[in-house]
Amino acid sequence: MFILDCLGVNEKNILTIGGADVSELAKEYKTPLYIMDEDKIRENCRLYKKALDEHYNGNGLVLYASKAFCCLRICSIANEEGLGLDVVSGGELYTAIKANFPMEKIYFHGNNKTKDELLLAVTNNVGRIVVDNETELDMLGEIAKEKGKDISVSFRIKPGVDAHTHDFIRTGQIDSKFGVALETGEAENIIKKAYTLEGINVKGVHCHIGSQIFEIEPFLLAAQKMMHFIADIKEKTGNEITELNLGGGYGIKYTKTDNPVPYGDFIRHISQTVKQITKERNISLPKIIMEPGRSIVAPAGITVYTVGSVKEIPNIRTYISVDGGMSDNPRYILYRSKYHALKVENPTEKPKKIVTIAGKCCESGDLLIKNIKMPSLKPGDLIAVLATGGYNYSMASNYNRIPRPPVVMVSGGKPKLAIARESYQDIIKNDIM
Numbered sequence: 001m002f003i004l005d006c007l008g009v010n011e012k013n014i015l016t017i018g019g020a021d022v023s024e025l026a027k028e029y030k031t032p033l034y035i036m037d038e039d040k041i042r043e044n045c046r047l048y049k050k051a052l053d054e055h056y057n058g059n060g061l062v063l064y065a066s067k068a069f070c071c072l073r074i075c076s077i078a079n080e081e082g083l084g085l086d087v088v089s090g091g092e093l094y095t096a097i098k099a100n101f102p103m104e105k106i107y108f109h110g111n112n113k114t115k116d117e118l119l120l121a122v123t124n125n126v127g128r129i130v131v132d133n134e135t136e137l138d139m140l141g142e143i144a145k146e147k148g149k150d151i152s153v154s155f156r157i158k159p160g161v162d163a164h165t166h167d168f169i170r171t172g173q174i175d176s177k178f179g180v181a182l183e184t185g186e187a188e189n190i191i192k193k194a195y196t197l198e199g200i201n202v203k204g205v206h207c208h209i210g211s212q213i214f215e216i217e218p219f220l221l222a223a224q225k226m227m228h229f230i231a232d233i234k235e236k237t238g239n240e241i242t243e244l245n246l247g248g249g250y251g252i253k254y255t256k257t258d259n260p261v262p263y264g265d266f267i268r269h270i271s272q273t274v275k276q277i278t279k280e281r282n283i284s285l286p287k288i289i290m291e292p293g294r295s296i297v298a299p300a301g302i303t304v305y306t307v308g309s310v311k312e313i314p315n316i317r318t319y320i321s322v323d324g325g326m327s328d329n330p331r332y333i334l335y336r337s338k339y340h341a342l343k344v345e346n347p348t349e350k351p352k353k354i355v356t357i358a359g360k361c362c363e364s365g366d367l368l369i370k371n372i373k374m375p376s377l378k379p380g381d382l383i384a385v386l387a388t389g390g391y392n393y394s395m396a397s398n399y400n401r402i403p404r405p406p407v408v409m410v411s412g413g414k415p416k417l418a419i420a421r422e423s424y425q426d427i428i429k430n431d432i433m
């Protein structure tokens with residue numbers, strides 16, 4: 001009925017998420033409010049696991065890319081569902097440590113990890129450090145020596161496939177701040193160097209070609225290039241790389257016009273390609289790592305706002321201002337991202353009028369949705385912006401000293417707070433007079 005299948009409508013004609021009445025949650029927790037359907041998040045985790053089991057004998061690992069939404073609860077959920085974790089900073093790693101996440105299933109990414117971050121990772125025995133560049137490799141070599149530890153690494157490779165939303169290009173990918181390039185020999189050189197370093201165990205290669213991708217083809221092209229690279233390395237050094245990490249980026253439905261590929265299809269096609277190349281090039285089947293972030297959490301979440309002022313500028317635009325904005329969802333102002341919204345009361349009411357939903361921050365660009373057809377709205381009405389479970393809370397800020405909203409997770413129809421609302425005291429807690 002709605003673009004997200006975690007949504008419904010109850011007998012009182014109120015929007016529900018995971019079976020819970022959204023207006024009741026708004027009353028209890030106030031707005032703005034992030035609500036996530038925990039059961040849906042778990043279902044999404046299982047979809048990836050199941051696909052890997054079915055199409056690749058389970059010879060791999062699904063990592064939840066925690067930058068999409070990171071907190072203690074989501075780390076526990078990912079762990080309970082048997083997923084590993086992709087972290088990109090000391091802060092995300094610290095969260096995982098505090099959530100008692102199994103360290104061997106953590107992959108540490110990032111194009112500029114600091115020495116302190118690397119030390120935090122190594123002393124906590126993080127499973128893989130995904131090395132981005134030679135400076136980092138050198139630092140890791142020193143840390144391995146200092147600490148007398150073996151460090152297992154993977155390498156961030158630019159495969160020469162760059163996928164954007166709705167299209168992709170095959171070259172030009174050298175111009176990226178992430179990783180080492182295949183074409184220039186940079187990737188080969190860094191791996192050859194790694195094999196000479198004591199305490200460094202080369203395990204895998206990694207690529208991540210973009211985000212919100214709706215086609216299978218760029219993933220297949222990337223997988224092909226990476227597999228041939230693994231075979232080339234074997235021919236040239238005699239060493240076989242055993243892990244192929246293809247990153248994340250699987251697209252989701254934000255609006256009616258988005259048509260995501262069923263997640264199982266990605267791995268089905270990828271595994272065929274990988275298997276074929278292992279035969280052609282006489283190498284072993286690598287373990288396949290996938291790193292979905294957005295597709296695990298974004299479609300399982302909504303943000304509920306209360307309408308404040310309704311400003312009708314004749315013949316120009318009607319602004320519906322709400323009690324949040326770029327402070328809780330900066331994706332419109334960052335990328336002009338498109339979202340869909342529903343009225344919480346009577347969500348199936350026929351939309352009548354094109355309006356613009358604006359935030360309350362002091363920026364003209366602080367919009368949530370430009371030009372959306374909505375039913376009539378008045379001050380005090382609740383609206384839900386859909387598919388905000390990823391890259392919303394994790395990108396939220398205190399701009400205008402607005403406290404971050406809480407995150408409530410619904411499971412079995414029951415709400416449970418996962419992150420509390422920030423208070424004004426929280427806002428000034430690091431200030432020094």
Ligand SMILES: *Cc1c(COP(=O)(O)O)cnc(C)c1O
Binds near residue numbers: 067086109211212293
């Ligand atoms: C961002 C990112 C992901 C997750 O991407 P999604 O689009 O959220 O699936 C996975 N791996 C790496 C290395 C990333 O940078």
